[in-house]
Amino acid sequence: MAITGILALGVTATLVVGGFDLSIGSVATSAMMAAAYVMVVLEQNAMVAVAACLLIGVVVGLINGFLIVYMRMPDLLATLGMMFLLVGLQRIPTEGRSIATGMTMPDGSVATGKFGANFLALGRHRFDFFIDNLLPVSVVVLLVLALLIWFFLEYTRFGRMMYAVGSNPRAAELAGAPVKAYKIWAYVISGVFASIGGILLAARLGRGDIASGNNLLLDSVAAALIGFAVLGAAKPNAFGTAIGALFVGVLLQGLTMMNAPYYTQDFIKGAVLVVALVFTFALSNRGRA
Amino acid sequence: MVENAVFRVEGLRKSFGRIEVLGGVSLDLHAGEVTVLMGANGAGKSTLVKIISGVYARDGGAMQLGGKDFAPATPAEAIRSGVVTVHQNINDGVVADLDVATNLTLDRLSGSGAPAFFNPRRVRREAKIVADRMGLAIDLRSRINDLSLADRQMVAIARAMAHEPKVLILDEPTSSLSSAEATRLFAVIDRLRGHGVAILYISHRMSDIRRLADRIVSMRDGKISGVFEDKPLDYEGAVNAMLGRRIHLDRIVVNEAAKTVLAVNALRIAEGARPISLTLGAGEVVAVTGLVGVGKTALAETLFGTRAPLSGTMVLNGRRYAPASPGEAIAAGVFLVAKDRGDNGIVQDFNIYENISLPFLKRLSGLGVLKRNVERATARRQIGELGIVCRTERDEMGTLSGGNQQKVMVARWMSQPASLFILDEPFQGVDISARRDIATKLRASSSGRATLIFVTELDEALETADRILVMSEHTIVGEHRNADIDMDRLLAEVAGQPLRGAA
Numbered sequence: 001m002a003i004t005g006i007l008a009l010g011v012t013a014t015l016v017v018g019g020f021d022l023s024i025g026s027v028a029t030s031a032m033m034a035a036a037y038v039m040v041v042l043e044q045n046a047m048v049a050v051a052a053c054l055l056i057g058v059v060v061g062l063i064n065g066f067l068i069v070y071m072r073m074p075d076l077l078a079t080l081g082m083m084f085l086l087v088g089l090q091r092i093p094t095e096g097r098s099i100a101t102g103m104t105m106p107d108g109s110v111a112t113g114k115f116g117a118n119f120l121a122l123g124r125h126r127f128d129f130f131i132d133n134l135l136p137v138s139v140v141v142l143l144v145l146a147l148l149i150w151f152f153l154e155y156t157r158f159g160r161m162m163y164a165v166g167s168n169p170r171a172a173e174l175a176g177a178p179v180k181a182y183k184i185w186a187y188v189i190s191g192v193f194a195s196i197g198g199i200l201l202a203a204r205l206g207r208g209d210i211a212s213g214n215n216l217l218l219d220s221v222a223a224a225l226i227g228f229a230v231l232g233a234a235k236p237n238a239f240g241t242a243i244g245a246l247f248v249g250v251l252l253q254g255l256t257m258m259n260a261p262y263y264t265q266d267f268i269k270g271a272v273l274v275v276a277l278v279f280t281f282a283l284s285n286r287g288r289a
Numbered sequence: 290m291v292e293n294a295v296f297r298v299e300g301l302r303k304s305f306g307r308i309e310v311l312g313g314v315s316l317d318l319h320a321g322e323v324t325v326l327m328g329a330n331g332a333g334k335s336t337l338v339k340i341i342s343g344v345y346a347r348d349g350g351a352m353q354l355g356g357k358d359f360a361p362a363t364p365a366e367a368i369r370s371g372v373v374t375v376h377q378n379i380n381d382g383v384v385a386d387l388d389v390a391t392n393l394t395l396d397r398l399s400g401s402g403a404p405a406f407f408n409p410r411r412v413r414r415e416a417k418i419v420a421d422r423m424g425l426a427i428d429l430r431s432r433i434n435d436l437s438l439a440d441r442q443m444v445a446i447a448r449a450m451a452h453e454p455k456v457l458i459l460d461e462p463t464s465s466l467s468s469a470e471a472t473r474l475f476a477v478i479d480r481l482r483g484h485g486v487a488i489l490y491i492s493h494r495m496s497d498i499r500r501l502a503d504r505i506v507s508m509r510d511g512k513i514s515g516v517f518e519d520k521p522l523d524y525e526g527a528v529n530a531m532l533g534r535r536i537h538l539d540r541i542v543v544n545e546a547a548k549t550v551l552a553v554n555a556l557r558i559a560e561g562a563r564p565i566s567l568t569l570g571a572g573e574v575v576a577v578t579g580l581v582g583v584g585k586t587a588l589a590e591t592l593f594g595t596r597a598p599l600s601g602t603m604v605l606n607g608r609r610y611a612p613a614s615p616g617e618a619i620a621a622g623v624f625l626v627a628k629d630r631g632d633n634g635i636v637q638d639f640n641i642y643e644n645i646s647l648p649f650l651k652r653l654s655g656l657g658v659l660k661r662n663v664e665r666a667t668a669r670r671q672i673g674e675l676g677i678v679c680r681t682e683r684d685e686m687g688t689l690s691g692g693n694q695q696k697v698m699v700a701r702w703m704s705q706p707a708s709l710f711i712l713d714e715p716f717q718g719v720d721i722s723a724r725r726d727i728a729t730k731l732r733a734s735s736s737g738r739a740t741l742i743f744v745t746e747l748d749e750a751l752e753t754a755d756r757i758l759v760m761s762e763h764t765i766v767g768e769h770r771n772a773d774i775d776m777d778r779l780l781a782e783v784a785g786q787p788l789r790g791a792a
Contacts, residue, residue, distance in 0.1 A: 051396075123528055155659055157653075157657055157658075158648035158652070160643065160655060161650060162648075163636075163639070164636045164647055167636045168634050168637060170632055171632075171647075172647070173595075174595070174604070174615050174625065175615070175619075175648035176614070176615045176616035176618075176619040176620075177616070178616065235366050
């Protein structure tokens with residue numbers, strides 16, 4: 001759930017400039033596979049793995065921004081293409097296998113590298129907070145990033161300009177803003193946040209699992225869009241996104257506790273999302289024809 | 290003349306909300322005659338056209354076509370009755386992904402009695418008949434996307450002519466055509482005139498009007514302000530009737546300029562236009578006037594860095610000035626209140642103070658963190674200065690009237706000192722009292738900077754400026770000190786010279 005929230009915060013940045021990022025889920029899983037590959041196959045330490053993941057986030061964000069701003073692709077299509085590209089790319093180095101210590105490589109050798117203990121701690125350590133072992137690292141990271149992006153969007157001139165770009169790019173440009181740069185930055189933020197999510201995912205699983213992370217995109221997009229409706233803001237905002245992520249998490253947890261079958265969960269999430277969007281767009285007077 | 294009018298409009302009225310757009314318009318169109326309709330933005334031309342073509346319902350008055358009452362409820366009904374309109378936006382008249390033949394016969398594909406199956410050969414046969422009648426020499430199989438603007442325009446008109454209209458309305462058909470392309474259009478219009486079609490031609494381009502007009506009707510503030518049908522046509526009179534001049538002007542005390550702020554030297558802003566040279570001094574308010582489409586906005590954009598000049602140099606406060614972006618212009622102290630505030634100025638999701646501070650966030654923040662109290666104090670000061678009617682500086686923009694929204698835009702750019710303050714059509718969509726407030730404020734605060742206002746309406750120039758420059762065909766053709774103006778010369782300059790290969 002914390003990882004969903006981190007991805008959702010990234011999407012929020014692109015929503016603020018009037019864009020959208022569908023590639024976050026696959027950026028996260030690509031980062032996860034890259035972390036595993038760097039440590040298990042290349043036998044590097046945790047720092048290198050983290051750096052490689054963040055680099056992937058930055059590069060994907062730059063490419064997304066470039067495609068949208070300079071190649072004039074619609075945001076949904078550009079990031080959809082990037083999503084498919086990454087889903088395929090992350091499977092190439094291992095010919096479609098998951099990465100774990102002791103796996104057999106395509107050339108017959110055996111990968112002997114291990115996940116560093118300090119890397120695994122990112123996924124398994126819990127901080128004491130009133131109760132022993134209450135807060136997992138991922139939740140702390142989520143809280144820190146949420147505070148950071150909330151402060152950035154609400155209280156800095158860069159955040160204010162990003163909202164201006166999203167609301168009326170022409171007016172923002174005539175007010176002297178480098179609109180293209182702001183848009184690209186939004187996708188870089190989104191990419192980096194997604195790759196941080198990927199690092200935490202890898203640390204929790206302790207392997208590079210080809211099949212994990214399927215729900216990341218849906219859940220985090222739902223969280224960000226539900227965030228629109230929080231407090232009647234009717235605009236993308238970091239606080240709403242965090243609440244949205246919490247809401248989606250609690251909803252899933254509750255469904256599990258009520259013994260709702262797993263296969264009904266996506267349906268319920270989708271329904272909640274649609275209702276939230278109705279509240280945001282149809283019932284707010286913001287909709288300009 | 291009145292007896293043989295094909296189409297008559299009498300006492301047409303239309304209001305939107307409390308605003309009366311048409312206040313009793315009467316108009317006759319005669320067979321085989323081109324009637325040119327002139328009017329500034331907001332005079333009510335498009336509303337009139339939309340009522341005639343069945344888009345809007347009228348509030349009062351009568352329309353007659355061939356002696357019978359004419360009250361179309363939908364555009365389709367107007368077309369079936371023989372009143373066909375070609376709208377300004379060419380791409381509204383054609384479907385870009387289909388070929389010419391399909392476009393020409395598009396209207397026969399729908400409606401009752403249309404065959405359910407699409408027969409390409411029959412379509413091409415019918416399209417050929419339509420094209421031949423128009424003298425249209427375009428390959429019927431080519432796709433609209435591959436055609437030039439002029440060819441698309443021809444197809445749109447030919448499509449309209451397929452209905453064999455009695456009345457044809459052309460709304461600024463040459464606004465995106467080159468002069469060679471326009472010449473082709475004129476040939477087609479001559480042909481239609483020969484066929485006895487009554488044509489209503491709406492345009493701002495004097496060269497078009499001189500070439501085509503049999504009669505000129507001027508509109509102003511929702512009323513017909515002049516009809517000119519005696520040959521030779523009185524073009525200056527028509528322009529005067531359209532731009533108007535109220536006698537009870539608030540006379541202004543003309544300021545003389547102090548030191549030079551901006552010097553523009555041999556600036557060319559359009560292909561084939563003569564270069565522009567001008568100087569603006571500190572403390573003076575200069576208005577640039579001219580009809581729509583003569584390059585006023587292009588000049589404003591060039592000064593503000595959103596458009597690069599073809600050649601020429603600018604010097605601002607003694608330093609070379611060549612802005613590559615609005616950001617650079619703002620840093621140099623050149624501010625622009627852009628026209629069409631809804632598209633180019635207002636950030637709808639922001640409240641008043643956020644809109645006012647937008648261009649100056651760097652100055653209103655420390656280490657990137659916004660100083661909201663300074664922002665809000667600035668906004669409160671500006672709200673007081675310009676008399677913006679609102680509850681607090683945190684009101685949403687949507688709650689303000691048009692005049693107050695425009696005041697916020699002016700307040701935005703007056704919140705920091707400028708070297709050169711440019712306003713492009715600042716009085717557009719603004720009520721008379723807000724207009725007076727803005728003009729008074731502009732003059733009162735003008736010392737220390739050069740102020741440049743681009744306006745189409747002469748009244749606005751006369752009410753606000755120390756000096757008036759006249760633009761025509763992308764260059765400046767006249768200059769007047771706003772003290773003892775030779776109105777005849779001014780109007781002649783606005784009306785331009787007869788066809789000189791206009792661009």
